[in-house]
Amino acid sequence: MRRVWVYFYGSFMNPAVLAKADVHATDRQMARLDGWQLRIASRATIVPAAGASVYGIVARLTHPEIDTLYKTDVFGFGPYVPEAVLVTPSSGAPVPALCYVAWQLAEGRPGPEYLEKMLSVAREYAFPEEYVRHIQSFL
Numbered sequence: 001m002r003r004v005w006v007y008f009y010g011s012f013m014n015p016a017v018l019a020k021a022d023v024h025a026t027d028r029q030m031a032r033l034d035g036w037q038l039r040i041a042s043r044a045t046i047v048p049a050a051g052a053s054v055y056g057i058v059a060r061l062t063h064p065e066i067d068t069l070y071k072t073d074v075f076g077f078g079p080y081v082p083e084a085v086l087v088t089p090s091s092g093a094p095v096p097a098l099c100y101v102a103w104q105l106a107e108g109r110p111g112p113e114y115l116e117k118m119l120s121v122a123r124e125y126a127f128p129e130e131y132v133r134h135i136q137s138f139l
Contacts (some may be wrong), residue, residue: 003060005097006032007087010044011114013057013121019070023090027061030125031087033099042133043078044118045101055127058087058097062099070100078102083109089126 002024009103010015018025033056037049046054061069070080080100115138122132 001062003027004066005058005087005095006066007031007056007058007085007097007099009033009038009046009054009056009099011117012039014117017117018069023061023065023068024117025057025061026067028057029089030057030092030127031058031089031095031097033085033087036085038134039105040115040135042106042110043102043114044110045080045103045105046099050066053131055122055131056087057121057125058089058095066098069097078103078106081139091111110138112139 006025009032015025033046033054035048035050035052035053036046039045039047052066063104063126070082080102082098083101085097085099087097087099102115115135118135122135
């Protein structure tokens with residue numbers, strides 16, 4: 001089945017979270033998305049921001065896997081809509097990817113376990129230390 005690039009910046013960066021939905025991303029690698037900034041309230045989202053960058057994971061998924069995560073909202077995260085983005089993976093040349101954004105996010109603070117799912121990936125893939133501190137600032 002055909003796989004497309006999808007860019008993750010929140011808890012879906014973590015393969016253990018995806019596995020709970022029986023989603024298994026391939027070709028995972030760190031990637032940077034320029035012109036956006038990470039925001040975390042009850043969950044993570046990104047917002048356009050000139051001069052900012054978001055670090056995350058770009059990976060290949062099938063369309064049924066993408067539907068499981070976003071159309072059926074298996075985790076109850078609420079509406080995230082696809083945006084076409086150009087990310088720069090650690091391997092080099094930019095690639096087009098789908099990125100799902102919550103334009104309206106419920107207020108609140110994430111639990112430490114939610115942020116730890118993001119931080120474990122950030123450490124494993126050696127995200128820039130300043131960016132790791134940015135994620136930690138939401139604790």
